[in-house]
Amino acid sequence: MERFTTLTSRTVVLPAANIDTDQIIPARFLTTTTRAGLGKRLFADWRYDEHGVPRAQFALNQPAAAGCRILVAGRNFGCGSSREHAAWALIDHGFRAVISTEFADIFANNALKNGLLPVIVEEATAAWLIAHPGAALAIDVARRTFALPDGTTVSFPLEAFARHRLLEGVDELGFLLAHASQIDAYERRA
Amino acid sequence: MARTPQTLFEKVWQRHEVCAESAATPAVLYIDLHLVHEVTSPQAFALLSKRGLPVRRPERTLATMDHSTPTTTAQVFGGAPITIDAAARQVRELEENCARFGVELLGLRHGQRGIVHVIGPELGLTQPGKTIVCGDSHTSTHGALGALAFGIGSTEVAHVLATQCLLQRKPRTLAVKVEGTLAAGVSAKDLILAIIGRLGVSGGTGHVIEYRGDTIAALGMEERMTVCNMSIEAGARAGMIAPDETTFAYLRGRPRAPTAEAWERALEEWRQLPGDPGARFDREIDIEAGAVEPMITYGTNPGMVMPIGGHIPQRPGDPAFARALEYMGLNAGEPIKDQPVNVVFIGSCTNARLSDLRTAAAVLRGRRIARGLTMLVVPGSQQVKRAAEAEGLDRVFLDAGAEWRESGCSMCLGMNGDVVGRGQYAISTSNRNFEGRQGAGARTLLASPLTAAASAVRGRVTDPRELT
């Protein structure tokens, strides 16, 4: 995995709470057998009308959203299905971080495994970010902080191993494989 | 020194620690059983191929196909091609991957194929005290037998294939204690919907739920599966129920359950699993079973749920709530009863086992579904299908005007072409009412098999207690 140390970007805001993985990537696009190309299906039913025409008012379709790598979303982002396609689609579209007050467990896991950073913030910070789409933020993984445009620093929780993996680009499968002798021992015991 | 009392979850977790967690690293957790299906596995097998890795323990891995597979007999058995090309490709790819990696596959025409969470218990593979994972969030279902079972993403599928282990932080515990007797017409589905209504869709995040209390102990095995199945709808990755005589009676004699001496040994172990007296949970909630009514959802997540006889709540100043009702075409403050429906779906890993089909058939026997309504009955597995046919349930459904299909996920997620039309209302016995879940623009009302069948007869949302 690539190292992830800092990220500076403007934000795109989707204020809805409980954005589920069926919205992030509808099931009919899960018939792929690879990870590539899912970005164009990201939020498909919100982004396009039934004829495939982009809905101009949807945040991701607005010119200001181009090139934004940080998504700000309402509480409990990524609930529902375990489909890792949701993380893949967000990354393929260009996002590297999602900010919310709360993430569903499986989504947060999947995101971190792919170098997409789930950033958990307090209500007040979330409310400010939701009210200021396009805000320019600077995320620092090592410090577990990000800077608001006025220079205020906000810290966020990030599990120690996840942080280490992002910073060093540690391959998790390689890490597990390195435990082969412990796994062998467990299997003999069990 | 006296041992600290442990919960069911803590016992199972501890027995599977290859390495315990530390501040710096998560635990390495051993996985006893890995279930694999066609939609979330291709990328995982590809990762193994890329790294030149074998499947570490093929005998602890079982694959089947359910999510994108067709449910028409012609496409499953009649040699007709699978109409959705991409689905056909996933089926083929799973066949190839299983052959190449030596993984057992219950393939498209296998008599034991079915929805992955239906066949695990049915085959007797799901057992108390096991750790079970699958690239699917409803893996929580298997916790009904006292297993620690949870959904994982495709990268983790690759980790388990390659190492039989996962890196996991230990979750917190939440006890949901249910006491009292469920009223007539109120089922396990209504109970879990009521629990989700109480917890909210993220109330269980970061937790493993243990359902306990006399109501839970009195539930049959299939009802317990319905309850544990929807744990994820409250945000909890796993739901568990302590194994007891109901569990053992269910498992005894199943094709892959232990036999003879191994059975006796297993029983002895399984009896040690229930939580110790005095074991502490991080959180506890109490639910009074007698107060639960038949439940139905009115919105676009499973927490937007109400008693069927009630009025849709009002939440002025909540734009997300307003948006959900707009999507549903429903109005705050109005009753949901008598809302016309276009489609009734009896199926999914929540409610497509034999007892569910029996319940629905009992309502439909000697009746017809409403004119203009489409009703799909999709058994949870091929074994359930055969068992239902042996009792003549297929005739009951067909005579009533419903369709009787081969097993699979079908209209639960609409990947295989079984979809609800744009703007149409479907009463579904499945578990998710997200926007577009059953097809782009589809409007889903989640309910029990009893409510779904009663509503099919009238073509309107119907309190099953009124249909006598």
Ligand code: SF4
């Ligand atoms: S029936 Fe529905 S919820 Fe269950 S495994 Fe299939 S798609 Fe998932």
